[in-house]
Amino acid sequence: MSYSCFTLDIAEGVAHLRFSRPDKFNSFIPEFWRELPEAVNDISDNAKARVIVLSAEGKHFTAGMDISVFMSGGLDAPPDNREAAAEALRYQVKELQATFSALENARQPVLAAIQGGAVGAGVDLASACDCRYASADAFFCVQETAIGMTADVGTFPRLVKIIPEGWARQMAYTAERVPAAKAKEIGLVNEVYDTHEALLEGVMEIAGQIAAHSPLAVSGCKQMINYSRDHSTEDALDYIALWNAGMLRPDDIKESYMAKSEKRAPKFDDLKPVKKSL
Template identity: 85%
Template sequence: MGYDCFNLEITDGIAHLRFSRPDKFNSFIPEFWRELPDAINDISDNAKARVIVLSAEGKHFTAGMDISVFMSGALDAPPENREVASEAFRYHVRALQDTFTALEKARQPVLAAIQGGAVGAGVDLATACDCRYASADAFFCVQETAIGMTADVGTFPRLAKVISEGWARQMAYTAERVPAVKAKEIGLVNEVFESHEALLAGVLEIAAKIAAHSPLAVTGCKQMINYARDHSTADTLDYIGLWNAAMLRSEDIKESYIAKSEKRKASFSDLSPVKKSL
C-alpha cells in the first residue's frame, strides 16, 4: 500500500517508516492522521515486523501539525453554534490523539530517529514512542503555547512521565527550544549522534538488536513497562506473574541457550496476527 506522507519498508523484521514531505518540513496534514495509525495498526495486528523505526527525510523531523488540520470545526463556528460545534470538535481531537496512541499500543517497540526540529505535535509523537534518539542538531519545542493554544494530542499525559515534571512544565510554559544535548540530559532522548547519517545507522543497529530477540519476550517487556507506568508496583507484580504464567515460552528460553552454545543466531517464532473480527 502506498502512502502520501511517508514511505514504508520492512526488512529483516524492521519496519522503517520514513516521513517523506521534506519540502513542507514533514508537517502533519490531514492525510497523515489517517495514514499513520493505519500503517502502525497493520504492522502490529498482522505481526509484519518485530520493531518499528520512525525517521524523516530532509532537514527537520517534523514541523508538527499543519494549520489545515485545526483551522476548522469549533474554531470558526458561528457564535450561536459554538457549544454544539465544540462538542463535535472534541471527537475530532480524540481522533487525532488516537493516531499517536497507536504507537503506544503497538505490540512492537517503536524507535524515533529525530533530526532537526520536533516541533509541536512532533513532541506528542515522540513521547508516544518507546525510545527517542537525536542528531546533534535536533531540538524539541512545545510550540502550541507560542501560538496561543494548549497542546492537546498527547504532550501532557506523556511528557511528564518521560522527563521530570519541572522540565515538562518549563517546556510547556515557555515554548522554548530544547536542544539535543539538553534533551539527553533531562532524559527526553536516549542518545545523541553527530550527524543525520550516524543517527539513522545507530537507530537501525539498535532495532536489529531488538529484532534478534524473542518477539514474545519483547512485546511482554513493552506491555509490562507501559502497565508499570500507569499502575502500582503491587498491581504490576501481579500482572507480570499472570503474564508469565500464561505466556512464558520454554522453547524460546531453550533456543536462546542452544544458539549461544552453538555460536549462531537464535531463531524465534514471530507473533501471531491478531484476529479482530470473525
Template identity: 75%
Template structure:
C-alpha cells in the same frame, strides 16, 4: 500500500516509517493523521515486523501539525451554538490523539530517530514512542503555546512522565527550544549522534538487536512497561506474574541458550497475526 506523507519498508523484521515531505518540513496534514495509525495498526496486527523505526527525510523530523488541519473545520464553530460545536470539536481532538496512541499500543517497540526540529505535535509523537534518539542538531519545542493554544494531542500526559516535571512545564510555558544535548541530560532521548546519518545507522543497529530477540518476550516487555507506568507496584508485580504464568515460552528460552552455546543467531517464531 503507499502513503502520501511517508514511506514504509519492512525488511529484516524491521518496519521503517520514513516521513518524506521535507519540502514542507514533514508537517502533519490531515492525510498524515489518518495514514499513520493505519500503518502502525497494520504492522502491529499483522506481526510483519518485530520493531518499528520512525525517521524523516530533510532538515527537520517534523514541524508538527499542518495549518490545513486547523482550517479543516472545528475552529470556526457555530456562533449560535458554541457548546454544541465544542462538544463536536472534542471528538476531533480525540481522533487526532488516537494517531499517537496507536504507537503506544503497538505490539512492537517503536524507536524514533529525530534530526532537526521535533516541533509541536512532533513532541507528542516522540513521547508516544518507546525510545527516542537524536542527532546533535535536533531540538524539541512545545510550540503550541506560542500560537495561542494549549497542546492537546499527548504532550502533558506523556512528557511529564519522561522528564522532570519542572522541565516539562518550562517547555510548555515558554515554547522554547530544548536542544538535543539537554534532552539527553534530562532523559528525553536515550542517545545523541553526531550527524543524521550516524543517527539512523545507530538506531537501525538498535532495532536489529531488538529484532534478534524472542518477539513474545519483547512484546511482553512493552506490555509490562506500559502497565507498570500506569499502575501501582503491587498491581504491576501481579500482572507480570499472570503474564509469565500464561505466556512464558520454554521453547524460546531453550533456543536462546542453544544459540548462544552454538555461537549462532537464535531463531524464534513471530507473533501471530491478529484477525480483524
C-alpha cells in the same frame, strides 16, 4: 501500499517508516492522521515486523500540525452554536490523539530517529514512542503555547512520565527550544549522534538488536513497562506474574541457550497475527 506522507519499508524484522514531505518540513496534514495509525496498526496486528523505526527526510523531523488541520477543525464556529461545535471538536481531538496512541499500543517497540526540529505535535508523537534518539542539531519545542493553545494530542500525559516534571512544565510554559544535548541530559532522548547519517545508522543497529530477540518476550516487556507506568507496583507485579504464567515460552528460553552454546544466532517465531472479529 503507498502513502502520501511517508514511505514504509520492511526488512529483516524492522519496519522503517520515513516521513517524506521534506519540502513542507514533514508537517502533519489531514492525510497523515489517517495514514499513520493505519500503517502502524497493520504492522502490529499482522505481526509484519518485530520493531518499528520512525525517521524523516530533510532538515527537520517534523514541524508538527499543518495549518490545514486547524482550518478544518471548526475553530470558527458561529456564536449561536459554539457549544455544539465544541462538543464535536472534542471528538475530533480524540481521533487525533488515537493516531499517536497507536504507537504506544503497538505490540512492537517504536524507535524515533529525530533530526532537526520536533515541533508541536512532533513532541506529542515522540513522547508516544518507546525510545527517542537525536542528531546533534535536533531540538524539541512544545510550540502550541506560542500560538495560543494548549497541546492536546498526547504531550502532557506522556512527557511528565519521561522527563522531570519541572522540565515538562518549563517546556510547555515557555515554548522554548530544547536542544539535543539538554534533551539527553533530562532523559528525553537516549542518545545523541553527530550527524543525521550516524543517527539513522545507530538507531537501525539498535532496532536490529531488538529484532534478534524473542518477539514474544520483547512484546511482553513493552506491555509490562506501559502497565507499570500507569499502575501501582503491587498491581504491576501481579500483572507480570499473570503474564508469565500464561505467556512464558519455554521453547524460546531453550533456543536462547542452545544458540549460545552452538555459537549461532537464535531463531524465534514471530508474533501471531491478531484475528479481528469484524
